[in-house]
Amino acid sequence: MAAANPSANPKPGAPEAVLTSRCFGGTQYVFRHRSETTGTDMRFAAFVPPQGETGKRPVVWFLAGLTCTEENFTVKAGAQRVAAELGLVLIAPDTSPRGEDVPDDPDGAYDFGLGAGFYLDATQPPWARHYRMESYIIRELPEVVAGAVPADMTRQGIMGHSMGGHGALTLALRHPGRFASVSAFAPIASPMNCPWGEKALGAYLGADRAAWRAHDACALIEDGARLRALLVDQGTADGFLQNQLKPDLLEAACAKAGIPLTLRRQEGYDHSYFFIASFVEDHLRWHARALSAAAS
Helix, strand or coil, X not given: CCCCCCCCCCCXXXXXXXXXXXXXXXXXXXXXXXXXXXCCEEEEEEEECHHHHCCCEEEEEEECCCCCCCHHHHHHCXXXXXXXXXXXXXXXXXXXCCCCCCCCCCCCCCCCECCECCCCECXXXXXXXXXXXXXXXXXXXXXXXXXXXXXXXXXXXXEEXXXXXXXXXXXXXXXXXXXXXXXXXXXXXXXXXXXXXXXXXXXXXXXXXXXXXXXXHHXXXXXXXXXXXXXXXXXXXXXXXXXXXXXXXXXXXXXXXXXXXXXXXECCCCCCHHHXXXXXXXXXXXXXXXXXXXXX
């Protein structure tokens, strides 16, 4: 089975490969397609390991953080070498819809609007028209990916960083059974209880804090959602640790719910991709073990 067969004249909505590069015996792609969900053109990166040339391979999604695109993880994390060894397909979507008619933060701030979709479906105008990142990642994009690369959609894991860590946790909690493995780097553990999250949830979902609970990992766990296990790395020198990330809240919620949490506080590490690159191999091996078990 070929790693991918991008059409020179793709059908409307079909993915078009805008980058194809050989990488560790596999292939790194960046695709562009028209999304019916967001009403915009969207991009996503896909790494196909060498094993993808002979059959479908398990998938690990990576959701990036504020200000990022599909490029950050793809270029900075150094994940392809390990993914090639383990036979994992890596998918990195963009973090928000984009385009001339897509609204942005009215003050031009980095923590809302473009690059800050928070992996939910907005319900409030003007955001509700395009900001539908949960439906895009859970419903539309998997079908697009499955048609573009040899991805085994019966075996999926998900991980993310910061806002994307929040996304990985909440999407896994909100869609039980979809992901066999979940991990995060410095996730926003409880957006209801931090400035980034209060701003985003308030604007996207409205003033009723009860509606926010469905997009807060700690609240979801308190309300009965469960994960089989969870791996989280958090740098102790992260400048956002106390005010925005608050891993202690996640630790307490998991302990009360009986969710096996491996929370590793990494001494001296910050919030950057240097931190992610230092521990991404551990996370990919964590996912590979779980996805292998899911196949048996």
